[in-house]
Amino acid sequence: MATGFFNWISQSAAVTLYNLRTIPERRGAALAAAVGIAGVVVVLVGVLSIAEGFHRAMTVAGSPAVALVLRSGSDSEMTSGLTHDQTRLIADAPGVARNDGGALASAELFVIINLPKRSTGTDANVPLRGVSPTAFDVRGNVTLLAGRRFAPGRNEVVVGAGAARQFAGLEVGRTIRVGQNDWAVVGIFAADGGVAESEIWTDAAVLQPAYHRQDTYQAVYVRLTAPDAFPAFSAALTTNPQLSVKVVRQSDYYAEQSTTLTAFIRTIGVAVAGLMALGALFGALNTMYSAVAARTREIATLRALGFGAGPVVCSVLLESLALALIGGAAGAALAYGAFDGFQTSTINWQTFSQVAFAFKVSLPLLVQAIGWAAAIGLAGGIFPALHAARIPIAAALRET
Amino acid sequence: MSTPNGPLIEIQDVEKIYRRGAEEIHVLSGLNLTVARGEFLALMGPSGSGKSTLLNLLGGLDRPDRGTVTVEGKRIDQLSDRQLAAWRARHVGLVFQFYNLLPAMTAERNVELPLLLTDLSRRERRQHVATALAIVGLAHRTRHYPGQLSGGEQQRVGIARAIVTDPTLLLCDEPTGDLDRKSGDEILGLLQALNREQGKTILMVTHDPHASARASRTVHLDKGQLSADPPA
Ligand SMILES: Nc1ncnc2c1ncn2[C@@H]1O[C@H](COP(=O)(O)OP(=O)(O)OP(=O)(O)O)[C@@H](O)[C@H]1O
Ligand SMILES: [Mg+2]
Numbered sequence: 045m046a047t048g049f050f051n052w053i054s055q056s057a058a059v060t061l062y063n064l065r066t067i068p069e070r071r072g073a074a075l076a077a078a079v080g081i082a083g084v085v086v087v088l089v090g091v092l093s094i095a096e097g098f099h100r101a102m103t104v105a106g107s108p109a110v111a112l113v114l115r116s117g118s119d120s121e122m123t124s125g126l127t128h129d130q131t132r133l134i135a136d137a138p139g140v141a142r143n144d145g146g147a148l149a150s151a152e153l154f155v156i157i158n159l160p161k162r163s164t165g166t167d168a169n170v171p172l173r174g175v176s177p178t179a180f181d182v183r184g185n186v187t188l189l190a191g192r193r194f195a196p197g198r199n200e201v202v203v204g205a206g207a208a209r210q211f212a213g214l215e216v217g218r219t220i221r222v223g224q225n226d227w228a229v230v231g232i233f234a235a236d237g238g239v240a241e242s243e244i245w246t247d248a249a250v251l252q253p254a255y256h257r258q259d260t261y262q263a264v265y266v267r268l269t270a271p272d273a274f275p276a277f278s279a280a281l282t283t284n285p286q287l288s289v290k291v292v293r294q295s296d297y298y299a300e301q302s303t304t305l306t307a308f309i310r311t312i313g314v315a316v317a318g319l320m321a322l323g324a325l326f327g328a329l330n331t332m333y334s335a336v337a338a339r340t341r342e343i344a345t346l347r348a349l350g351f352g353a354g355p356v357v358c359s360v361l362l363e364s365l366a367l368a369l370i371g372g373a374a375g376a377a378l379a380y381g382a383f384d385g386f387q388t389s390t391i392n393w394q395t396f397s398q399v400a401f402a403f404k405v406s407l408p409l410l411v412q413a414i415g416w417a418a419a420i421g422l423a424g425g426i427f428p429a430l431h432a433a434r435i436p437i438a439a440a441l442r443e444t
Numbered sequence: 445m446s447t448p449n450g451p452l453i454e455i456q457d458v459e460k461i462y463r464r465g466a467e468e469i470h471v472l473s474g475l476n477l478t479v480a481r482g483e484f485l486a487l488m489g490p491s492g493s494g495k496s497t498l499l500n501l502l503g504g505l506d507r508p509d510r511g512t513v514t515v516e517g518k519r520i521d522q523l524s525d526r527q528l529a530a531w532r533a534r535h536v537g538l539v540f541q542f543y544n545l546l547p548a549m550t551a552e553r554n555v556e557l558p559l560l561l562t563d564l565s566r567r568e569r570r571q572h573v574a575t576a577l578a579i580v581g582l583a584h585r586t587r588h589y590p591g592q593l594s595g596g597e598q599q600r601v602g603i604a605r606a607i608v609t610d611p612t613l614l615l616c617d618e619p620t621g622d623l624d625r626k627s628g629d630e631i632l633g634l635l636q637a638l639n640r641e642q643g644k645t646i647l648m649v650t651h652d653p654h655a656s657a658r659a660s661r662t663v664h665l666d667k668g669q670l671s672a673d674p675p676a
Contacts, residue, residue, distance in 0.1 A: 051561065058560045065548045345544040348505055349605075350533025350561045352526065438506045441540065442496070 055351055059359035063339070064366060070335055077331040078371030080324035081420055084317055085375025085413045086382075091313030092412075093383045093403040095306045098390065101206075101401035102302035104238050106295030107184060108271040109141075113264040113281060116288045120301070121154045121263045128259040130287055134266065137284075139277030141267045143181060148267035150179035153248055155255050157222045159211040161389075161398075168398050169391070170207055171243045172222065174251030175265075182267045183235065191216040191231030196247050199254075202231035204241035206400025210389045214244075225254050239298055242389070242400045265294070301392060321420055328424025332364050336432040343432055344440030353433040360429035361422060368421025372414045379413070380405045450517065452612065452645050453479035453502060458511030460497055471497050472508070473668035481612070484639040484646045486656035489665035495649040496617055498665065502647065503536050503615045504528040515613065533561040537606025539616035543598040545590040545605075552577065552586040555604045562609065576604040580634060596627030603634060607644070614638065616648040620655055632658045 067074050113134050118124035126134075128151075135149035142148060153174045158167040177196055180186050194200035201220070208214040219226045227246065235241050252259065268274055278291040292300075336343070343356055384405035392399040460472040471494035479485055489495050500506040501513055504520050513521045515535065523531060532538075537558075545554045552573050559569040577583050580600035590598050599619060606614055616635065620628035636658050638644045648659060656662045663670050 051563070054560055058557070062546060062548060069548075341544065342546055345540075345546070346557070347529065348503070348532065348538055348544075349558050350529050350531075352529050438497075438500045441505070441544070 055355035056358040060362045063363045073331040080327040081371030082375030084320045088317035089379035093405045095309035097404035099306045102298040106298040110294040124262045134264045139273035150176040150265045151261040174248030189232045201246045206241035332428035357429040361425040364425025365421040372417025451478045452481040454514040458508045484660040486659035486662040537611040541618040541621040543602040576608040580604045614646045
């Protein structure tokens, strides 16, 4: 039995190697099939890398140790509102981390401003966020790439790296005019590629009067002592009769904001790639049928010599798989080169403002695409393979 | 199981019918044939008389509709497809009119093919291949592809492939049918030597009386039946 199995493997290997060696004679059809499959992979990877990049931008910087407190009933910061007293109560809640400056809680407000995009020159929405000076320590992942932080009490802003890339006039030393006020750009910051990089930050105490907000805020960001301090923190706030708030982890909040768009992009990507896969499948089928037809007499000869039907099926399948994987790998390489890191921005429908992000061709995405290619190869090979196994030996030997 | 003293091949009352739509072609009808070990038998007959069909039944490439085919005491008409494939690999060497070599493989690779169905090691396979190619006089052309060889040389490779597993029975379907007289003679000489020196039992289909003269016995197939002498 063991030798039988080994025998079967070596038979399959011998026939497969032989088949692969004859590919150059059929390179036209083989190339067409491989290119079709490469096309599927490029489209699949290209579109899904958009979803992946957007999702990543929205979630990568969301720390499970950071919580976001909104007015109860609001879906986003846009629709939330909190008074100064409420933000104090929130900062004093159990589970909030502290440093020398006090509680790591940042009461923030959020306005949307218009700035011209670099690419088109037309105006688009950018979030201008008023934060407490502790905001940098609360987020924990904000680093200055250029310049310095804004000085409290002054009309100064620091600009996220993504916003600086997408919008004109956001270099350090420039001034932006918003409403009646001029704001000096004093720094550029990064936030691990997260959504904060699409924002502009300033001192909340300066932003409030500029936008006639009195002493109100829209959200409080707090750093928890540890990620598992969240349940106690949340319970303390939601059971406090003086507050009517909703508490979410920052990571969940951004993930939730990205789900709709991400799912939408993924659906489109899979649908388009699926249609193309159908075309590529027929290409593979056609290629393998003609490969088998061209080799009818050779297959019959091998069978006459005593090679089994199984190894013949296996060899046709493996050949189809090999063509598909070659096409898939080429497509994956092409997609990686063309799309990975491609910078763009889109509108985040939860905040109606631009989110800068980079297409992300991740390893799981490449694996998924290669999986598609393999599936197309196997599906395109199975019928020709079974056909090859059913070739009547005696009759096929007569063919010259 | 095998009966060394009995006949190598025993065909009894074999019938083979091809159906093409409603039409039935009775190719073999009640055919009997006994071949002793060590015979070199020539099988002649008009085109379409069923010579290849008979050879295919003997080689386990096809099954009769009726009757029995016994080779070395084994009823091969009762074997399954899978068993037949394994049986062919061990017991028969096939030589074709058009050589049926795989064009993308060198001569030695072609000859090695049947050995891939055995448990021989790579080294043992190489030795067997070298021996077989030496027997057919092609030790110097091992790395050539079929397209680089003449018809006669290709047929030698075909014969090397047929004998590399050392089968008792060689089935040759018009082995010289595609060759000129000189190459054909060389192939016939080779088959004769294999028969005499290595004791191979050979069944050779041929149209050529010149070829059948090299055999130890000739039978004629006509209208589904065999006869020892040419029909008058
Ligand atoms: N698979 C098949 N289906 C239908 N008819 C067949 C098949 N194989 C052979 N025949 C028919 O059976 C008859 C005998 O064929 P076979 O090939 O055995 O003849 P042959 O004696 O070898 O002829 P030749 O000398 O031309 O090679 C022919 O009439 C042929 O057309
Ligand atoms: Mg014939």
